[in-house]
Structures are given as C-alpha cells and as structure tokens.
Amino acid sequence: MYPRCVEILENVPLAPYTTFRIGGPARWFAEASNEEELLEVVLFAGQKQAPLFVLGGGSNLLVSDAGFPGVVVRMAMKGIEARQDGDAALFAVAAGEEWDGFVHYAVQQNCAGIECLAGIPGTVGGTPVQNVGAYGQEVAETITQVQALDLDAVEFVDLSPQQCRFQYRRSIFNSTARGRYIVTQVQYRLQPGGAPKIAYADLKKHFSGHSGAPTLCEVYDAVREIRHGKGMLLVEGEEDCRSAGSFFKNPVIPQEQLPAIAAALAVAVDAVPRYPAAEGRVKLPAAWLLEKAGFHKGFFLGQAGISSRHTLALINRGAATAADIAALRDRIVAEVEAKFGVHLQPEPVCVG
Numbered sequence: 001m002y003p004r005c006v007e008i009l010e011n012v013p014l015a016p017y018t019t020f021r022i023g024g025p026a027r028w029f030a031e032a033s034n035e036e037e038l039l040e041v042v043l044f045a046g047q048k049q050a051p052l053f054v055l056g057g058g059s060n061l062l063v064s065d066a067g068f069p070g071v072v073v074r075m076a077m078k079g080i081e082a083r084q085d086g087d088a089a090l091f092a093v094a095a096g097e098e099w100d101g102f103v104h105y106a107v108q109q110n111c112a113g114i115e116c117l118a119g120i121p122g123t124v125g126g127t128p129v130q131n132v133g134a135y136g137q138e139v140a141e142t143i144t145q146v147q148a149l150d151l152d153a154v155e156f157v158d159l160s161p162q163q164c165r166f167q168y169r170r171s172i173f174n175s176t177a178r179g180r181y182i183v184t185q186v187q188y189r190l191q192p193g194g195a196p197k198i199a200y201a202d203l204k205k206h207f208s209g210h211s212g213a214p215t216l217c218e219v220y221d222a223v224r225e226i227r228h229g230k231g232m233l234l235v236e237g238e239e240d241c242r243s244a245g246s247f248f249k250n251p252v253i254p255q256e257q258l259p260a261i262a263a264a265l266a267v268a269v270d271a272v273p274r275y276p277a278a279e280g281r282v283k284l285p286a287a288w289l290l291e292k293a294g295f296h297k298g299f300f301l302g303q304a305g306i307s308s309r310h311t312l313a314l315i316n317r318g319a320a321t322a323a324d325i326a327a328l329r330d331r332i333v334a335e336v337e338a339k340f341g342v343h344l345q346p347e348p349v350c351v352g
Contacts, residue, residue: 006030006037008044013070014063014351017055019121019234021242022322023063024352026053026072031344032078033096035156035184040148045071052151053351054061054182057098059234060130060244064352065322075125077184080105085189090144094126094186098133107216112194113142115216116203119224119233121245129173130347131166135223135246136199140166142188148181156184166327168277169249169347202226214232231309232278242308242316246347248286251342252277261340265292283331287311304328326350 012029015021027050032038045052055061059127077094078103084090089111089256093102103118116135126132127139128146143166146159159181164171173181196219198204206222208213227233231240261284262269274282290296290311299306303320304327309315314325333344 002276005045006032006040008041008071012072012300014055014058014067017074018058018061018063018244019242020062020244020316020320020325022065022316022320022325024067026068026070028071029074030071032072033074033078035077035149038073038075038077038182038184039154041071041073042149042151042154051337054125056095056126059121060126060347060348062244062322062350064326064350066352068352074180075123075183075184077125087192089187089192091190091215092185093124094185095123095183097124098122099124099127103288104220106188107191109192110216111190111192111276112139112196112216113186114139114198115188115219116200116223118220119227121234124186126166128166128183128186130169131171135203135226136197138166138168139186139188140164142190143186144189145187146183147185147187148183151180151182157181168252168283168312174204175351192348202346207315231313237315238307240313242318242320243307243313246286246310247310247314248290248332248349249310249347250283250286251289251344252281252283253342255280255282257341258282261342264340284342288339289336289342289344290332291341293332295332295335301328301331 011025013025014023030041032041053068053072055074057073065310075096077096079094081092082089099120099122100118101113102124106271116137120132128143131138131140143161146164148157150157188310196214196216204347224233232245234241258269258272262272272289274284278284295306297306297311298308302324302326303317305315307315329346337343
C-alpha cells in the first residue's frame, strides 16, 4: 500500500539528479521534506521488500546504466536554525540544504570554521558521511551532533562526533554502519568573528599581495575562484562540469613504501610529495600518482575523460555511460597499482 502523504513515482530517470548526468531509472522514487515523510518512504520500501537508497545533491554518485531496482528517496528537508552557545554559534541545518549555500550564509554571519569548504557541491546531509574537507578544513572540526534515522531501530537518534568516528574521508556512515542511518540534520559549532584559515598554498598565493587580513567572505570567494580555475566548481554549461569532483581519495600508505615508489620513477625519496598522516603513515597526492602514471589533464577514453583543468576529476564528455566512467576508473586504478603498488580508492558511491 502506498504512503498517504508522499507521492511515489515509478521508473524515474536518475541522471538529471546527479552531477555526472549519468544513470538509469529508479524503480520507485520519492522526495521527503520532513521526518514523517521519510518514515513513510522507509515503510514503503519495507512493504515492497525493496532496497532503499538515499539521494542528496547527487554530487558523489555514479549510478548504474541499469538504474536502481529499489526505492530512491531524495532528501528535501530544508531549514537553518542558529543559536548562541557561549562564545560560539550553533547552526542546526537540515540535510537537504545546499552545502555551498550554507557556507555562504555562515560567512555572511561572520562565523568561521567552514569558509574553506566553499564551492563543494552536494547537500548538508552528505557532509558527515565522507567527513568532507578541503583547503585545510574538514567538517569533523565543527560538527557537534548528527541527527539521523536509525533504520535498525526505526527511530530518530542523535549521534555525537565520537559516535560518528570521523577520519579522513570516513565515518561510520560510509564504513562500519553503512546503510544503517539516514542523516536528517547536522549541527555545526562555528566561531563568530573568527579568523579565516589560510593554510594551503593556493590560498596563501591568492592573498600574497593582499593588504590586511582577508575577511571570511573574501576567503569564501577566493576558494570558489580557485576551484573554478581547477574545474572543481560545477558551473552549468561548462565542459568540465559533468563530474563528481575529485574521483579518487589521496591514499595513505606506510612510510616504508616510499622507496619503492621513488625507485619506480628513478628519483630520490625526497622527490615524492607527501604529507604526514596518523600512526606514522603518509598521505600521497592522488593527482600526482595519476600524472606520473600517464593520466594527464584532458586524457580520455571514449566518452569518459579527465578534466582539462584537474587531474582528479573524471568527466562525462557528453554522452558517457556509467560503464564508460567505470572503464576509465578501472584502467587508472590498475595502472597506478601496477606502477607504484598503491591502490586508489574511488570517492563516489556506486549505485545499482
């Protein structure tokens, strides 16, 4: 029996709901604008004994050409609630809010903590899943609570940052508890009047001739400009806009692996770029690995390609299928592993 308040559609193409503009139809499709509607869709999926997939902004998805054989629920929950907490400002933001829109709102309120995360596509509900980060910031630094629907207990719960177990591009939502929770709201603790974080070289270069300290709004604009220059800002109509952003995670490896990588390129170990990581490990730039393996900007394989402005962005050149993107992905992963012994992990979620 269909839910009474939510319209359930059948055989809805998913491509228009993804930034890749790729994907077959969902067997059933619904939008949930509040908790009650979300529960109805969940119960509908249970009645149909069908798999359930939660769709946010569609910016981190590669949907199968065959589509999804179950129920897709698009999170349409909106709203931002702000309140003071001592010297800090707490923002409770609904999962369906556009992430970049919230970042813009926060900097306009002169609240620091997420200004370097400007221009990242997607919705607020997706940010704790991957512990979204860029230019020296990640959301784990500001998240104080995640509200979610626990599908095991079929009840709404509040999860602390400790319970979310945030790591680099990782949380319980995409690892140990994958598929158990649907994020409905995220609370961020930001600093009114705080100074913007200018840690990355790109930002330092951008403001090198700047007179005085840049404002949060100026940093927001600068990050979007830098991302645009690298083809990492999704602008409708631009050739490189049909992508899922950075397709591969920066791999974290044992330091003992560095000599073998250097030897593969006949260079000194010091010539291998890396950054410190936890437990004595190091993080390698995935873009550097791709370029050294021969996958340069503008490389293409049929209708799938690499952005002309950013090595990590795989793009739909116009008529690519999910199979085309997967073929390019698999070729890159195989050749990087063969050359360097490093296995790249894709960031986008594969659906269907």
